[in-house]
Amino acid sequence: MHPGEVPIGERLIGGDAARSTARGVRARAREALLREITDTARRRLAEHGAARLSLRAVARDLGMVSSAVYRYVPSRDALLTLLIVEAYEALGAAAEKAEATVARGDLVGRFAATASGIRRWALRHPHEYALIFGSPVPGYAAPADTVGPATRAPRVLIGILLDAAEAFGSTPGPIPGPPPGVVAAIAPVRAHFPAVVPDALVVRGLMGWTYLIGAVSSELFGHRHDVIGSSETDRKAFFDEEMSLIADFVGLPPSPR
Amino acid sequence: MHPGEVPIGERLIGGDAARSTARGVRARAREALLREITDTARRRLAEHGAARLSLRAVARDLGMVSSAVYRYVPSRDALLTLLIVEAYEALGAAAEKAEATVARGDLVGRFAATASGIRRWALRHPHEYALIFGSPVPGYAAPADTVGPATRAPRVLIGILLDAAEAFGSTPGPIPGPPPGVVAAIAPVRAHFPAVVPDALVVRGLMGWTYLIGAVSSELFGHRHDVIGSSETDRKAFFDEEMSLIADFVGLPPSPR
DNA sequence: TGTACATCAGTGAACGCGCGTTCACTGATGTAC
DNA sequence: TGTACATCAGTGAACGCGCGTTCACTGATGTAC
Numbered sequence: 001m002h003p004g005e006v007p008i009g010e011r012l013i014g015g016d017a018a019r020s021t022a023r024g025v026r027a028r029a030r031e032a033l034l035r036e037i038t039d040t041a042r043r044r045l046a047e048h049g050a051a052r053l054s055l056r057a058v059a060r061d062l063g064m065v066s067s068a069v070y071r072y073v074p075s076r077d078a079l080l081t082l083l084i085v086e087a088y089e090a091l092g093a094a095a096e097k098a099e100a101t102v103a104r105g106d107l108v109g110r111f112a113a114t115a116s117g118i119r120r121w122a123l124r125h126p127h128e129y130a131l132i133f134g135s136p137v138p139g140y141a142a143p144a145d146t147v148g149p150a151t152r153a154p155r156v157l158i159g160i161l162l163d164a165a166e167a168f169g170s171t172p173g174p175i176p177g178p179p180p181g182v183v184a185a186i187a188p189v190r191a192h193f194p195a196v197v198p199d200a201l202v203v204r205g206l207m208g209w210t211y212l213i214g215a216v217s218s219e220l221f222g223h224r225h226d227v228i229g230s231s232e233t234d235r236k237a238f239f240d241e242e243m244s245l246i247a248d249f250v251g252l253p254p255s256p257r
Numbered sequence: 258m259h260p261g262e263v264p265i266g267e268r269l270i271g272g273d274a275a276r277s278t279a280r281g282v283r284a285r286a287r288e289a290l291l292r293e294i295t296d297t298a299r300r301r302l303a304e305h306g307a308a309r310l311s312l313r314a315v316a317r318d319l320g321m322v323s324s325a326v327y328r329y330v331p332s333r334d335a336l337l338t339l340l341i342v343e344a345y346e347a348l349g350a351a352a353e354k355a356e357a358t359v360a361r362g363d364l365v366g367r368f369a370a371t372a373s374g375i376r377r378w379a380l381r382h383p384h385e386y387a388l389i390f391g392s393p394v395p396g397y398a399a400p401a402d403t404v405g406p407a408t409r410a411p412r413v414l415i416g417i418l419l420d421a422a423e424a425f426g427s428t429p430g431p432i433p434g435p436p437p438g439v440v441a442a443i444a445p446v447r448a449h450f451p452a453v454v455p456d457a458l459v460v461r462g463l464m465g466w467t468y469l470i471g472a473v474s475s476e477l478f479g480h481r482h483d484v485i486g487s488s489e490t491d492r493k494a495f496f497d498e499e500m501s502l503i504a505d506f507v508g509l510p511p512s513p514r
Numbered sequence: 515t516g517t518a519c520a521t522c523a524g525t526g527a528a529c530g531c532g533c534g535t536t537c538a539c540t541g542a543t544g545t546a547c
Numbered sequence: 548t549g550t551a552c553a554t555c556a557g558t559g560a561a562c563g564c565g566c567g568t569t570c571a572c573t574g575a576t577g578t579a580c
Contacts, residue, residue, distance in 0.1 A: 025577090026521095026522080026523095026576085026577075029523090030523090033523090049392075050392075051308050051394075054565075054566060054567080055566085055567070055568090056565070056566060056567075057565090057566095064524075064525095065524070065525055065526065066566095066567085066568090067524080067525075067526080067527095067568080067569080067570085068523070068524045068525075070567095070568075070569090071522080071523060071524075072523095075567080075568085076566090076567065076568095130392035130393075131392075133392075133478070133480070134391050134392025134478070135306075135307075135387035135388075135390075135391025135392055135478060136387075136478060136479060137308075142479070147482075147483065150480075178498055179494075179498070181490070181491075181494035182494050182495055182498045184486065184491060184494070185485050185486050185490075185491035185492070185494045185495040185498075186484075186485060186486075186495065187486060188483050188484055188485065188486060189483075189484045189485065203495075203498065203499075203502075204502070206484065207468075207499055207502065207503075210468065210471050210472050210475050210499070211464075211467065211468050211471055213471060213475065213480070214467050214468055214470060214471015214472070214474065214475070215467050215471070217471065217474065218467050218470065218471070221390070221391070221392060221393060222393060222399070223390070223407075223470070226404065226445050226446075227443075227445055227446045227463065228442050228443060228445065228446065229441065229442045229443075229444060229445060233438070233442075234438075234441060234442035235442070237436075237438035237439050237441070237442045238439055238442040238443065238460075241435055241436070241439045241442075241460065242460075242464055242467070245460075245461070245464065245506075246464075249502075249506050282544085283543085283544075283554095283555080283556095286556090287556090290556090311532075311533060311534080312533085312534070312535090313532070313533060313534075314532090314533095321557070321558095322557070322558055322559065323533090323534085323535090324535080324536080324537085324557080324558075324559080324560095325556070325557045325558075327534095327535075327536090328555080328556060328557070329556095332534080332535085333533090333534065333535095
């Protein structure tokens with residue numbers, strides 16, 4: 001970096017522009033260091049887990065004094081929140097990227113790709129996955145900021161369901177609606193779907209998501225030890241089978257060929 | 258307690274018997290205090306979560322000095338292990354008790370009762386549930402002692418599947434077997450089933466268990482916030498619906514009537 | 515362009531906290547004869 | 548039954564550690580005129 005140059009360049013503009021771009025320089029520096037902080041925190045998280053994540057450790061890794069971090073992050077909980085948001089976004093991005101590679105008409109294929117993408121991301125970032133899908137960190141209450149990002153990955157599934165609902169529109173499959181109590185219960189998630197999508201599909205879509213997370217958590221948290229073979233081959237084979245059966249259960253029409 | 262009396266009584270016997278019963282007295286005292294320690298630890302766990310569980314806190318609650326606890330428990334990790342084993346046992350007992358109330362022939366009913374029993378136990382003991390099904394405690398590696406107890410609850414499901422396999426024996430339902438890679442993958446869990454049970458049923462049974470834990474975790478860890486209504490009525494209604502659909506998916510024959 | 519002032523990043527020391535674990539000890543209880 | 552000795556539960560102090568957060572400070576950088 002050449003700290004002297006940029007301000008000189010900015011001065012040529014003058015007036016309000018100079019003030020705002022000058023502030024922009026400071027803001028950019030802040031932003032860069034904030035990113036360094038979250039990057040370091042994420043690295044620590046990846047290596048030692050959420051419980052071992054401390055502001056002091058992050059400061060140490062950065063070669064700063066611990067109190068300096070407080071210029072950027074108001075508290076440990078705020079740092080945790082940043083990491084949670086980033087984890088949700090990264091998971092969502094992985095899901096989107098995986099799903100995008102499959103032909104739009106292949107609904108089961110899109111579902112399988114999304115599932116695999118999520119599993120792959122989870123295996124590569126186990127602590128970040130645990131941070132969002134494991135037991136809640138004690139004493140930490142997730143603030144509203146995390147709600148939006150949390151929906152990013154499931155939105156991919158919702159997209160698949162919407163296309164499935166269209167497909168059903170032409171092929172009148174007899175889908176029995178769930179009982180009234182269940183219809184009432186799913187009201188909050190119902191808001192994310194247009195009326196075209198039948199209740200039964202919403203229920204089954206939600207179940208598909210529940211299963212997907214359940215299966216990944218099960219593998220990642222060690223509950224398939226001595227249940228499924230421990231090689232990646234075995235685990236992947238079983239996962240793919242699960243997802244294939246669940247796609248069928250959810251009601252996705254089989255892949256065209 | 259009357260510490261003076263018991264030894265006197267024991268003395269009347271004399272010889273080896275006296276020695277072993279006298280040792281029995283000490284052993285019983287040890288056992289009682291060990292139980293007090295785990296009870297206190299469980300209470301702390303229930304209130305503050307696993308991360309906040311410390312030997313010092315337990316000692317404090319018991320009015321002992323922290324070093325005294327080391328006479329009973331060799332380390333914090335060992336205490337955690339005790340709690341994990343107890344939690345598995347308690348969950349298993351809850352599952353067994355719930356399942357036992359249903360007529361043997363009603364396979365779907367037995368599955369639903371087991372699922373409800375597990376959910377109920379989890380809602381009443383959220384931190385204990387999180388201890389066994391949440392993200393692994395950092396730096397803690399579950400020792401072999403926990404493996405046996407961990408199977409207690411799923412064994413209930415296995416029992417239901419065995420009866421289902423018998424029912425299939427008489428009603429030749431066409432169950433397509435899973436591909437070879439999957440058959441290989443399920444080898445470890447296969448050992449818990451007799452050969453009568455078809456591979457496909459093993460796969461689906463395992464999926465039923467995965468779903469059950471996934472659904473309970475999802476609710477307990479807050480991932481159904483803004484997805485399912487927040488009243489117990491809504492949650493129970495959705496859970497029952499899920500379990501009913503999953504029972505059907507697993508392939509349990511519908512309840513007789 | 516030059517100067518006085520304001521802003522702000524980073525420092526270093528400190529507060530008060532809780533933790534796991536060790537160790538030499540004391541006094542009560544159990545054991546052997 | 549009585550006594551000497553061994554066992555063992557519980558004490559209290561200590562070690563060394565890491566944590567979140569606050570606060571007065573310094574010096575560099577940006578701003579206004």
